Amino acid sequence: MPDPYLDEWARYLKWVMAKAQQEKVATLKIGQVSRIAKGRDGWHLTMAGEDEPVTGDALVITGPGDVTGVKGQLNGDRISDAKHFWGHPLLHRLQRHRNDRITVAVIGAGGAAASVVLTLLRSMGERCAIQVISPWGVVYTRGESYDENRHLTDPQHWVHLGEPNQMRFLDHTSQGVFSQHVKRVMNTAVNVETVAGWVLEVQENPSRVRMLMKGSVAEDCDYAIVATGFDDMWWAKPDMLENQLIHEVRRCAGGAPVEAEFVRRHINDNLQLDQMSPPLHLPMLAGQRQGPGFPNLNCLGLLSDRILRPHCHIEESGKT
Structure with missing residues (x-):
C-alpha cells in the first residue's frame, strides 16, 4: 500500500500519545529545549521560559534540526x-x-x-x-x-x-x-x-x-x-551542549570531531552512544551501524524496544 500522508502519520502519533497518557505510561510536556546538561543523577534539560529543568535517567534525541545547505532568510513571505x-x-x-x-x-x-x-x-x-x-x-x-x-x-x-x-x-x-x-x-x-x-x-x-x-x-x-535535508547534529552545538559534554561526546565517538559521519559509527544495539553515561539514545544516527529503518521510522516498534529495553526491569513473571 502507498506510504501514508504526513497528516495521517501525525494523527497516528497523536493517537499513540493520547493512549500512552491515558494508560499513565507517558507524560507530554511541550516546550523548547535551550540547554542540555548532565550530572551523576541523570540528564537536565533547560526549557525556554521554565525555571525548573526537566530531568531524566536517559535522554532520547530526535527531530530534524535545522535545514542544511542553503543560506538566506528561509521563512519569509515567499x-x-x-x-x-x-x-x-x-x-x-x-x-x-x-x-x-x-x-x-x-x-x-x-x-x-x-x-x-x-x-x-x-x-x-x-x-x-x-x-x-x-x-x-x-x-x-x-x-x-x-x-x-x-x-x-x-x-x-x-x-x-x-x-x-x-x-x-x-x-x-x-x-x-x-x-x-x-x-x-x-x-x-x-x-x-x-x-x-x-x-x-x-x-x-x-x-x-x-x-x-x-x-x-x-x-x-x-x-x-x-528541502535540502536537515542537520542530524543540531543538538551538539555549543549553544545547546555545555563544553564538557561536547568533549565527552567526542570521547565516545573515538576522539573524532563531533560530526554525524563519526558519531553514527558509535551507536550500539540500544541506539545509544557508546560509553555515554547516563544513556544518550540517538536513533536518527543509527542507520549506518544498526539498520536503515531506525532513522526513518520504518521499524518504529523495534526502535521503541531497543531504546526501552535497558531501562525496563523484567520480573520473573515476564511482566515489566
Whole structure:
C-alpha cells in the first residue's frame, strides 16, 4: 500500500500519545529545549521560559534540526523551509493562488522535497508550475523491492552486508530519492519539472525569489521551499551542549570531531552512544551501524524496544 500522508502519520502519533497518557505510561510536556546538561543523577534539560529543568535517567534525541545547505532568510513571505512548511503562512498564501500562473521552486531531491511536492500537487492547480531543483537534474526513485524493504523493517542481517554495501544501500534507498508512490503521482502531473542546479543562497524580494546557484547562475521564481535535508547534529552545538559534554561526546565517538559521519559509527544495539553515561539514545544516527529503518521510522516498534529495553526491569513473571 502507498506510504501514508504526513497528516495521517501525525494523527497516528497523536493517537499513540493520547493512549500512552491515558494508560499513565507517558507524560507530554511541550516546550523548547535551550540547554542540555548532565550530572551523576541523570540528564537536565533547560526549557525556554521554565525555571525548573526537566530531568531524566536517559535522554532520547530526535527531530530534524535545522535545514542544511542553503543560506538566506528561509521563512519569509515567499520562502519557507521543509521543517516549517506545513505550519507556515506560505502554504495558505499559495492556496489562495491555486488557479494563478505562478512558479514554485522546491529545492532538494530527498524525502522532505518529495513530501512538499506531493502537498503542492494536492493543493495547487495545473497553472502552478512546480520546479524541483536537484543537483543531478534528475529525481531518482527509491528502491522498494522486497529485498530492499526487508532491511528497513527487519535489520537482523544488516550487519552482515559490510560497510561498502551498507553505504550503497543507503544511497539507493534513503539519500536523495523519492518514493515510487510520489514518482507515480509526479509522472501524471503536467506542471512538474525537474531542473539541474545546486542552490547556494535564496534572496527574497517583494515580488520574487532569487536563487543563487553554483557556477554563478541565478534563477527567479515566485515562491521557494528549501528541502535540502536537515542537520542530524543540531543538538551538539555549543549553544545547546555545555563544553564538557561536547568533549565527552567526542570521547565516545573515538576522539573524532563531533560530526554525524563519526558519531553514527558509535551507536550500539540500544541506539545509544557508546560509553555515554547516563544513556544518550540517538536513533536518527543509527542507520549506518544498526539498520536503515531506525532513522526513518520504518521499524518504529523495534526502535521503541531497543531504546526501552535497558531501562525496563523484567520480573520473573515476564511482566515489566
